Amino acid sequence: MSLIWFDGGLQAGPIALSAHDRGLTLGDGVFETILVCDKKAIWREDHVARLQAAASALGLSVPLADINAAISALSEQGDGYHVLRLTLTRGVAARGLAVPGLSPSLVATLDPFDPELMFQPVTLVTSFVRRNEFSPSSRMKTLSYVDNILAAREAARSGSDDALMLNSRGHVCCTTIANVFVLRNGQLKTPPLKDGVLPGLARQKLISAFKVSEISLLPADLLQADAVFTTNSLRLIRSVTALDGQALSQADLSVQKAALRAVM
């Protein structure tokens, strides 16, 4: 069962959305997906802060009271594991790409989440779709997600679980849904945001907990690592077992997994 927050209250079923809402017509908005564990919205403040930062960069106004009311009302219904999604759009406008301040639309949903998906190993294929480090949107969770969708479809076609995305210079960025870390000789490395990397919250938690070098990586760095893993807010840490069909080295990641669990 899915629970919906729209127009300031809980509801079931479809929402009454304007056909001119720019979330629908232009992917003009931002989103967050929050893990809810026994009614607790994990990393709630971090998610709201990231949403605010991305909204500000796009020039969207942020209805903070409505956002907090949505998170509270939905997570209150979240026994066991759920995923709470916040979708904030610029709102309804007449035609034109650059329009002055609008009243934003907030849609939030609560859906069951299978905890088996956490810590699950993952196989990657390198996508032919590159990330665009020349746009600030590569560092935001905007609603314009079609490049990630194209890459995810490519992964599915190739029989891999997810796609590794490079930027225009061939540097490693992230997967369609997660950040990438390599472990080599006891040292953790992850690509810097400027390479076109989403500022993941689990990524940030690991950077706070360990000494991590934020440094540009090439696909060869993954093949030569002692371990490669991905991080995100829902599936947490996943060992990468293969890249483009080539098996990767599997060092123990229990310390990293425990550190992430400890801050949830």
Place this chain on the structure above:
Amino acid sequence: MSLIWFDGGLQAGPIALSAHDRGLTLGDGVFETILVCDKKAIWREDHVARLQAAASALGLSVPLADINAAISALSEQGDGYHVLRLTLTRGVAARGLAVPGLSPSLVATLDPFDPELMFQPVTLVTSFVRRNEFSPSSRMKTLSYVDNILAAREAARSGSDDALMLNSRGHVCCTTIANVFVLRNGQLKTPPLKDGVLPGLARQKLISAFKVSEISLLPADLLQADAVFTTNSLRLIRSVTALDGQALSQADLSVQKAALRAVM
């Protein structure tokens, strides 16, 4: 007044959309904007063919009968000048980026269009947001339009009418809403699609009517041209009068304008 086609029929007011429709949540879909002139949908077959091509590239199924019914029903209401927009999304899905075949959602709208906007001169500013020629989405009208929005906002802030977008190598692509042509020594040039260029219909009409070189262009090529103009399906041909505050040469474009008018 705005007319809406949704769920197979005409309606007014908001649409009853699922909060999980992937057009809203992920910009997962494609669109077209069609000029309607005295009930005639201009370049109707070309717009539908381009929508179909982009939808196929994304793996969306295309409800052709519904699309044609929407165009017919809406353009029938279009005395004078209107813009008909088709928005086709992948439909409703549970979580996950790569999902198997869904039933797509079609939303179409008809809104008045001010014919004064046609052939209006335009000033451009070079955007710091680049187009991503490494993604097929740079050659499609997908709902994931946030990079164009960022560039259009930048243009508005700088007091320009539109933004010139380059690709990751610094080659000229197009503006946020239009293709770019240069005229020099009687010869027309426009960037090739592979540079990350939207396959505009007015662009294609000019290529059919004249000898046009599809060749990569640098910003300097615009500064040295006898004339620079933009094309799209609604505003048709617009003389570019300035780039980054520098006035551009203004050769006569009446032949090109007449040729486009002749095929409408």
